[in-house]
Structure formats: structure tokens, C-alpha cells
Amino acid sequence: MARKLEVGQALDPFVIDSVDPEPMKVMAAILDDPNPIHFDVEATKALGMGDHPVNQGPTNVTWLLESVQRFAGGPDKVRAFSVRFLGNVFGGDRFEVTGEVTAVDDAAGEAELALSATSGGRPALGGTARIALD
């Protein structure tokens, strides 16, 4: 039976209380990402980006998608997403994803979500997702 959603219905906020710099090194290795802003604070300082490493974009997207799949009821319910990167997420930041239902198409069995994420109180991500209702 298809789930009933309403426009304006909010997703439960997804929160990382303090972004841990250590896993950024694991992600740099997995991604084979040579950009030192993710693991060498001297690089972020040299670029005028402050004295904390920058979290990888794919990790930030993973958190946004985690918020979506929890709301949707599993990874198999996520049909599409689009994410804009609005700002950096730094080690030590509080990261939070919020969102709400913006459209429901019962005939198609899908709903649209609007999403946003802040990091340290600054805009970090904006985006949309489409989920299945059943």
C-alpha cells in the first residue's frame, strides 16, 4: 500500500554534532583524492580557507541521502536527487540536513522533496530528491 505524504511534511533533521576530521583521511584514500585540503591543515591555511580540513563533498552528499532514505523508507525508494554545493564543511562543524515534501504525485507513486544542509550555521548544500511512495 502506498504511503500517504502531504506537501509541507518535514523530514526528521539529520545531524552530525561535530564533523570528525579523521575519517576525511579514509575518504581521501577511498576516493584517491589528492586534494590536500581534506587531510593537511597547512593546505587549507595556505588557501586562506582557515585552520580546519574540508570534508569531502561525497560525504556531505551521503549525509543528505541518508536523510532522504530514512524518510523514504530505504535506499530502494530513492529515485533521483540533485545537490548544489553552497559552501565548505569543515572539521568541527555541526552539520544538519533538513527538508520537506514539496509535491506528491499519487498516480506516479512519487513525491518530491526540497533539501538543505547547513554546516557551522552556514549554507552547505541545497537540493531536491524524488522518492517512491511504495
Place this chain on the structure above:
Amino acid sequence: MSDYSHLRGHRFPGGTYTLPAHICWLWTDAAKLTPDPRIAHPGLIYLVAIRGAGVSIQDIFDLMDATADSGVVFGEYKADIHGTLRPDATYECEGEVISVERKSGRRAGVFDKLSFQVTIREQGGSDPVAVTTNDWIFPRKGEEA
């Protein structure tokens, strides 16, 4: 002024990528989430696309004559998803550059936006599991718009 618009249509080598179960676990754990041994987190679509397309991040930097410390950042990332990824499953990928545009912004200054698309299919399957589009921003400090 350097012009990279000729890269439009540049095809990545493509190929197959087997998504290792341990990478699924490490990725999810690094994100402070609980790994699922049956279904890979949809965040891993990004990794499968890059690996399967046969390019490294450094390869893409090289295409754009950028260095690892030149401040390259993501602009936008989207995907149409038609199925879930599974640990230890093998995926066939093909990808290409779909545009390179020179732009400027008050905050970002002059930059090039590179867009590339990758289609992911499970090995032997005909329908895509996902089609992803990535926009990367390459700062061009000191260059003209």
C-alpha cells in the same frame, strides 16, 4: 585565455568496476553511519561512477590543467536512480564530458565549470542502475572571463 570547450564530448575510458564490500563498509563507517551488508549506500554511486568510468580525480584535474591544491570544488551533482548498488557486484560504466564553460562570479571570481555524465549498468544488464552528472568548479585566478 585558456579555452577548454574542446573537451566537450571527450569520452572517458569506461569499463567495469566491482564495488568491494569492504569499501562499502569503510565509506559508510567514515560517514558515521551503520553499514548494510546487503545494499550499498546510495552515496557510493559517486565512487562507482568515477571508478567505472576509468578516471581518477587527478585525471580530471589533468584534463583541466589544474593542480590538486588549486582549490577545485564541486558545483552540482545529480543522479537518476533506477536500482540499488550491491556490495561485490560488478558495474559497467561509460562517461563523457558534456560541457566546459568559462564563468565568473562576484565571490568565486573567474572559473571554469566542467560537467561530465556517467551511466552505470550492472554487468550484463541493459538498463542503467543510475545516470550521474557532476559539475566541478576550477578557479582561474588571474585569468579573464
